Amino acid sequence: MNYKSTREINPSNVKSSTFAALHGLCEDGGLYIPEKLPDVKLTYDELKDLSYQEISEKIIKLFFTEFSDEEIKTAINNAYNSTTFNDKNIVPVHKLNDKVSFGELFHGRTLAFKDLALSLFPYLLLLNKEKQQEDKKILILAATSGDTGKAALEGFKDVDGINIVVFYPKNGVSPMQEEQMRKQLGNNVEIVAINGNFDDAQSAIKVIFSSDEFKKYANEHDVMFSSANSINIGRLFPQIIYYVTIYVNLVNAGTIKAGEEFNVVVPTGNFGNILAGFIAKKLGIPIKKFISASNKNKVLADFFQTGTYNKNRDFYATNSPSMDILLSSNFERYLYYALNEDSKRVSELIKNLLSGGELSVSDKELKNIQNEFYGEFANDEETVSAIKKIYENYHYLMDPHTAVAYSVYEKLDEKHLDKDIHTVIMSTAHPFKFPAPIAKALGIDDTKEPYAILDEVSEITGVKFPEKLTEVRNSEIRFSDVIDKADIQKFVKNYIKNLK
Template sequence: MLLVESRNANNQVDFKEAILHPNAKEGGLYTPLELPQFDGLKYADLNYKDFALELIKSFDFGSEELFEKALQSYENFDDKFCPIFLRKIDDKLFINELYHGPTRAFKDMALQPFGVLLREFSKDKKILIICATSGDTGPATLKSFENSKNIKVVCMYPQGGTSAIQALQMRALDRGNLKVFAIKGNFDDAQNTLKNLLIKAEFKEKLNQLGYELSAANSVNFGRILFQIIYHYYAAVKIGKGEEIDIIIPSGNFGNALGAYYAKKMGANIARIKIASNANNILTELFTKGEYDLRNKSLKKTISPAMDILVSSNIERLFFDKFGDKRTKELMLLLKNEKYFSLQKCELKALKEDFDADFCDDDLCMSFIKQNKILIDPHTATCFKFQDKNRTSIIASTAEWTKFTPSMVKALYDRECKDEKEDLLKISKQYNFEVKKELLALFDLENQVSRTYEMSEIENKILEWIKQ
């Protein structure tokens, strides 16, 4: 199967090319022209890795042995036989815990196997990966490519725009072939810088002179999306057993929700995909009103920082699947140039066939954390507004609560967090929860100085670092 550009379906590449060079010619994203059909119920009795391999084979990308090798990376998770944990809350509600990997976030589910693929595809090349993160992509990307011989990674994150633990996870990996930049700005600023560098001919030429090709590990890369389809389909099969279920997803850049949508189109027993936002409810407006309006809108900092995003990149792949390449290009250019677009009534109706959307402010989010019998992080908490006692639902839980201790303290005890490590241990003792030693060790980095960079500095700083 070839992948095509979302803004011009005549631009086609194979899977390897899309992984290595995700920056499409006209600024779009590589995506399947049509999704294959996959009978997940046929493989319901397989373990996760074997189920995943059968689903990937349905895309007919080839390289089956390589994909099998990539899936072995799940042996680094809490349970080497299954990287996810399906937790039953009641007869109608389940939580798909996706954070049992090395960095305690769902991004490991895609980035651990993705890292294997990219290392194999780049054996005869030198690759620079640049990623922008609102919290979880950064640590997961850095961990995936730690100590890689031919791959260097640059990670940008907004200073103060992630949790303290997420920032410490990145700083702990800031060495060798990995470089971390804390930037002045928000995630959208970091993501715009990433997109501009990916298409900037002068920057790529300078990298080429230094012997490097440019790639990306954000969900703009289809290699990320491929592995996100699997866990939604697998969970739907295991819980629904043929009956339709709803998937509830805390969403920022829309990659996780897109994975659920692709799973549904491929044949998964998914009825509704419910998009949970925080106070930056840009996706709620899109799916309820058919409008994407960035005019006079500024990013709000919330207790669910990974969702503090106004420009959700993977919406473009959804538009391509629903409306085609010409309309997708028109909408994305309107958003870039006018900061606004409005869908036609028939287009909004097409979105509503599969999606519902709502948002949850910090106060309501904290109330869900406090009411719950188990520990849930602030992103997962946004999903509980969607709970329907008459429908079987699966919440996609994207991060372990340990990464957001100050917010957990505020929610559980109605006070400010004065000593994050002390409060982390207090909560874990109260709930009989075992904190990973690697996480506790991060607090030794707290007093180290971390410089903050202007966005205009990043390009030259990357080149300077490559030359060292």
């Protein structure tokens, strides 16, 4: 399978899957997309008896056609096993009631949905490097609003020939997310806090990737750049797997029938998670409606309601920090498909967004978009209220991102979401990663030390303190660098210069 840029008008300018995954971002600043999506229609009958690993093989083969069956099988078995995930189903489905289920995406090593792609991605990247006969050292640069950083660090720690640097907003992640990153083990990892927000870090990294000066500097030091964010196809396409698996699990449990449609509500930040679901639908998974759930940084919710994406607005630090994003990278890929794969139109709109901070689709285009997608938001108070309500009524504890999605679900009327169709809330993180909002919801003193809060939460709810957080609790802090957002590029140059 060949890949091209979302902004590429010349149909002959394509790259192999191994090149696209190895390099991450296109030279023109666009994102790699398949020249043509796989022409398949997955059915329940062909999937019903398959394990998560076997479904993974089926999906990965569609998008990485240069790998042998054995190479894919080995990578997947290394990524998804009892060492890397604490639930044999990898992604279990928790049925709340006849209307709603939760797709639990947080049973991996770092207790967040990012584990589902980042457990596999390092193995794919090494295969891509081998296929491309690339002998340079790979430097992974990643921006994180909380969960990507730890999952990427854990996935790439001590992988030979690869180094990784993660930038995160100093006051823009939860204390547990920060603890996880700052205590990360590995001889090839670096974690840096910035005085800025996630968008500042992501934008700086994109400049580095597309800069001829940086590429030349890296090349002189025998280094090449790659990405662990979902702008990379090696991060994006493994996320399709869990939508397929959730569908199979819903039918197996008798929640829906084979071929019956269901809705999904996705807490949305960089748009990779919900985009993977959109692609899963194109492969035959019967998803009826996609609801993009935002927190107070509701740029996506506004787009799906009005057709205008305007990032010229105040940035808020919320109690769902992984969604504190105003410039969602994968949104560009979605636009490409929503606008009938018109690269010229996409290029014009993204140019408007990057230069003026705003883009708008036509009324006709918005109407077509709203047939499949809609957006809504929930503020911090509504998020805490949702956590409290679901715990009191069902004894089920949600993290704040999942609570945003549930709150949005409850807000929507029948015009925007048919609630006679079963809805899956994508549950993206373990609640123990966010002590403060959980404490508020349960009536616990949220000014206490985070681990003390979690001890009390565990005692009250009976939710076992996660083993992986216990390991973090007992570890020493290794990283304490804090730099200004304007110094990210300087830091990267110095890191390359000193890379052994």
